[in-house]
Structure formats: C-alpha cells, structure tokens
Amino acid sequence: MAHSPPRLTTDRLSERGKDVAVVVAVALVVVGGTLWSMRDRSETPWQTALGWALIAVGCGALYFRRRWPVAVALFTLAVCAVYYPISVYDGPLLVVFVIALYTTAAEGRFATAVAFGIGVMLMIVYGEVHGRQSGRHVDDAQFMMLAGWLLSILVLARAQRTRAAYLEEVRARALAAEREQEARAQQSATEERLRIAREVHDVLGHSISLINVQSSAALHRLSKKQAGDDPAAALVSAQEALEAVKSTSKDALRELRSTLGMLRGAGEAAPTAPASGLAQLPELLDRARSAGLDVAAKTQGAPRPLPPPLDLAAYRIVQESLTNVTRHAQAASAAVTLDYGEDALRLSVEDDGVGAPDGIGEGSGIRGMAERARAFGGELATENTADGFRVTARLPYEAPGGGMNEAKGGAA
Template identity: 50%
Template sequence: MVNRAFRPRGRPWGRGADASVAGLVFVLVGLGSMRSLVGARLEPWGVTAFGWSLIAVACAALCFSRRRPVAVAGLVLVAVISYYLVSSYDGPLLLALVVALYWVAAEGHLRAAVGLGSATVIATGAGTLWGNEDVNGVALFMLTGWLVAVVAIGWLRYGNQAHALERERRAATEERLRIARELHDVVGHHLSLINVQSVAALRRLAKHPERGVAQAEEALEAAKDSSGEALRELRATLGVLRKAGEEAPTAPAAGLDRLGDLVASARVAGLDVRTRVAGEPVPLPTQVDLAAYRIVQESLTNVTRHARAGGVVISVEHEHGLVTVEVADDGRGPAEDTSGTGITGMRERARALGGDLTAGPREGGGFTVRARLPHENGARG
C-alpha cells in the first residue's frame, strides 16, 4: 500500500550513502562468514564460491534499495534463501534482507513489506521443520519480532516524511491564498475607484460639455490619486515576493522556449554551458513552463555566484505528463550561499505544482539541481 500523493522525495540521502550502506552490510556479512574460508571444510570450494557470489549479489543490490525497493527486496530474499539452502555455514546474510525490508516500508510499500517479511518467516520456519538445527522456535519468534520492528520503523519514517510534506504543501497553499487576498484587496479596491471616477467624469462631460469640465477634472484627479496609490501598494506587495534586484515583469511570462537567453547570459558570465533535450517537447501550461524556466534561471545564478564552476549541463526531459529539468555543474562548492533561500524557493515552486526538487552534491564533484514538474495537459493557459 503506497500513497503516491505523499511519496517522499528530495531527501538528502544520495547514491553515495546507498553504496556506503551496501558496503557496510557486505563487510559485516563477510566478517560473519569467514568460517567458510578458514578452518575445517564443511563443503566443497565450489559451493563456498557460489555462496560468496550470493552474498555479493544480495549486498550489491542494496545500492538500488530506494529506487526499486520491492524488486531489490525480492532479489535479496531469493539470494538469502538460496544461500542458506546450499551453504553449510550459517552466515549473517539475513542482515541484507532486514535492510532491504526497511527500505520497502520506508518508501511507502507497506503491503509488499508485510508480504516479504511473512515470506521470510515462513521460509525460515520451513527450514526449521526441514531439520535446520541452527534455528529453533525461540529464534524464529525473535526473528519475527525483529522483522515486524524493522517494517514498523520504516513505515513510521515514511509517515513522518509524508506528514511533513503535507504540512509544507498546506503552508504553500495558505501562502498563495494570502497573497491572492492581498492582491485582490490592493488592486481590486483601487481599480473599482478608478472605474467609478472615470465613468463619472465621462458622464459629466457628456451631459454638460461646458459646465462639467471642472467636475470631470476633479474626478480624473481622484482617479489619478487612486491609481498612484494602487501602484505604490502593488510595488510594496511585489517587493515582498521578489528578491532584491529583480525587475518588475513587463514581458509575457517566460518559459523553456527562452532557455537560449539564459544560456547566452551564463556564457557571458564565463561558464561553458551545454544543453540536452530528450523526449518530444510539448506546449506546457504557463505555470509549469514559468516554474521550469525560473528553476533553471535560479540554478544558473547560484552557479555563477557561489559554485566556482567552469562548466554547466542543462538537461530538459519531456515525458507523458511530466517535464524534468536538471542543472549540473562541475564546481568546487555548493551552488548556493548557505544563508540564501534560492533552493528553498525553487523547491516550493515545484511542490506548489505537485512536483518535487532535489539538490545536492553529485558524484565526481559539482552540484546538481533536478526538478520534476507534472502537468495534466499541454495547453498553455
């Protein structure tokens, strides 16, 4: 059971951490299985080599636990069962299965985690009935308790992250509503006054072409004052939303069709910028197109200011109902001032559209910002 609407993404846990966990499990399992390499022989060397290959496969699969948790856990379960069936040495390979089950639950697949855990207990119990003297009833009971605890902890982690994501989405929705109300109050009130005063001036001029000039001038003067006040309040409101140094928008909403302008500006700043587009480009809804453009723009700004990079690769991938943008640099530092809010703002943009954004160091050095933005259709509104 997985609620994909609350699927936690964008965690700081990266592939390097996955590989580290897999390596640590391999070391622990290897140390616990050293009896198969030293001491009295209980089986042929060929069987031992096969057992160690199963250990390597099970531990290596853990590198992909977060990306394909159910498939990895199934593979590890098969490898563990095969190992204990063919090997005469009772090593701690079950630890790899425990880690895999944790990630199944932590990624939101509760039913799969319960099913795989139950299969583990059933297979272990069958082995005990078959004559495995290393596992008795007490050990089987303890194993069941451990697996239940691991699945519960993973599911609790998933629930906490889903709850935090929902709070952030609710806060973003409330902020949008607050801004909408504020703009309505500022603009709507003054525009209503300007409309009333302009209509009054026109009527006075139409009814009394000669005597209504003074009255029309008075109404137009009031309309001018109202429009000036509206502009001042609107600038103050937009000033809260815009960063310092940004200009008020006077052109149509930007989109990925203006990606070339961003590339040209970054090259002028001294960056070697390359672009890659995959998939069939489709017209995007305005808010999605603008968000993708702003994320690339902010990422390039951060690279220019903070990353000390020489090269940047901008990738745009179009899929059915989804556009993914990625900005990867080869810098020597984080692509954002630690006191800034650029990445936070980009993540809020993505989440407001039902997407997600990840940002962090990439393998081999540099920094990567990747945003996935879903869209219901290709109509630009």
C-alpha cells in the first residue's frame, strides 16, 4: 500500500507524456502539410496569421482530448469550420478533428461521435451546394472517401473501446480471484493453526494430567515411607507410580512427534509411529487406570473400519473426556461406550464424579471436542447424571455433502 502513490504519480506522468507526444506529432503533420500546400499559392497576411493561429489552438486542444473529449471534438470542428473557408492553402488541419473524433468514440461517447461525423458530412454538402458559383472543392470520389474515412475511424474507436473494456474486466476478475485466493489461504492457515492447537492440547493435556496425578501419588507414597510406614511397600508403590509416569511420558512424546510431523517441510521423512485411533484405546485406558481411575470399556454393534480422520476424532474425544475426569471430576470410576450404528458411531464417557454446573462443561477441552464432532456433521453433548457426568458424541460415517467434512478432517 505504501507504494501506491508513487505508482499513481508515475502513471499520471506517463499519460501526460503521451498527450504531449500526440500534440507534437499532429502539429508536425499539420504544419508540414500546410507548408507544402503553400508552394504555389498566396493569401493575405491576415488570412495567413489567422490560419496559423487556428492551427496552433487546434493542435494544442488535443492535449485535453481525454479529459474533455466531447468539448475538444466540438472545438476542433469549429476550428476547421473557420479555417477552411478563410484559408487558401487548405492544409491538413482536419486531422485534428479526426483525432478528437476518435478519442470521443474510444472514451465511450460513441453516439456523440457519430453525430459529429454526420454533422461534418452535412456541413460539406452545405458548403458544396452554396459554393457552386466558385466551383466544387470536394468531388464525389473525395466525398465518398471522406465518408469512408470517418466511418473507419468510428469503427476503429469502437473496437478499441470494446477491447479496453474487455481487458479491464479481465484485470478486475484476476484481481478478484487473487483476493479470493488470499482470503482462502488466510482462512486455511487459521483453520490449520486451530487444528494443530487442538491436537497439541489434547495430546499434552491428557498426558501431563496423568503425569501430575501419578507423580503426586509417588510423592505421597514416599512421604509415607519417611513417616515410618512400611518402607518396602511405600517404595514399591512409588516405583509403580514412576513407571506409569515413564510410560505416559513416552506415549506423550510419541503422539507429540506424530502431531508435529504434520508441520514437517517437503522432503522430510514422515513420522514412523502409527497415527492415534480407537485401536490405541486399550493403552489409553491403561494409562487412566495407572492414575487410579477404574475405567471400563464396552462395545455395542459390529465394529467397522473408520476413515482415519474420523478414527482420530473419536479417539481424541475419549482421550479428552478421560483427561477431564482425571483432572476435575474427583471420580473413582468411569465407563467408555462405543456404539457402532448403521450410519454413525455413538460414543459416551460417563463418570461417578461431582459433575459440572448446569451439566455444561467449560474450557477449551469441551469446545475442542464439540468442534471435532461438528467437523464431521455430528454433535456432542454434556450433562450431569444421577451419579456424575456424561459426555456423548455422534460421529456420522459419511458427512453430509459428499464427504466434504471428512476431507476437511483428513487434514488432521
């Protein structure tokens, strides 16, 4: 944007240079032609002075032809109407009007230009009819040539106008397409950032929550050892908790590498670890159990292969739900249910914890799960139960609209 004013100034200077060049070129033609016609003719000084004055103002008026095309065309026509009756030389001053007439038509005033052309022909006819006593100045052949010349000028100007309009439309379409492409690229980048942020949140949030619980348990058991309880039992319990921390952190690193692998550049090796999905659900439940949560899983219906994006979304919803149970619910047990229906996968995670105000979960985790479900044309709901809190989600196997949302999720 900062470079626009210099470019506009350059464009204006360029247009002015073209106008000056046209004036100079036309003046050279008219002056040269007039001098040539003076070879064997003579006229009075006042005729010569007036003739050269009319040539000067007529040529100079062309500088303003694009700013005021109709006015310049009318002015040059008037100059020619005065010049030819009083001049003996009959120089090519008519070129000035022809240029102005072309500009008028090319600037979109085609009807006005046609009217000027017809007016010129009528003026010539009038002059020939009333000047028969001194003989004809324009014979039939010259008259037809002049008419054809003016018609050609008008047709050429019309074609130039049409071409200019077409080029302008092409430029406008190209600019609109470029802006639309930039908007789409920006939107895609925003969606990609949100998707990656959601992935990182789900991976790290779940694992770090479990690590926090397990490390707290290890510290608690070691404090019992220091307080004089059974040292061997305390050390065994602490060792089990630390082993769970090690396993959880290893899984977190694996999933984090897989997530960050989506950001690798072209030519870099793809991550070798398998993508997360419901196939890794047993490991996820084991990690939750190592944090002290009694988790049971149940499958209803006939399991079926899921598209990778849908498989990942289902896994992340279960993962985030268990993370919330571990961090906030103060629950002792939880139940995960997978129901493979005819048209959609329905899953639920229910715990026996304290529930949530009004049965509505808060925070980016719940929003992230809902966004995942909506991306596939599904929905997610949360509610308090008589014993705790429940998260339910419905994920269609095929999103409405021919898999558009599946493709969108496939980027994950």
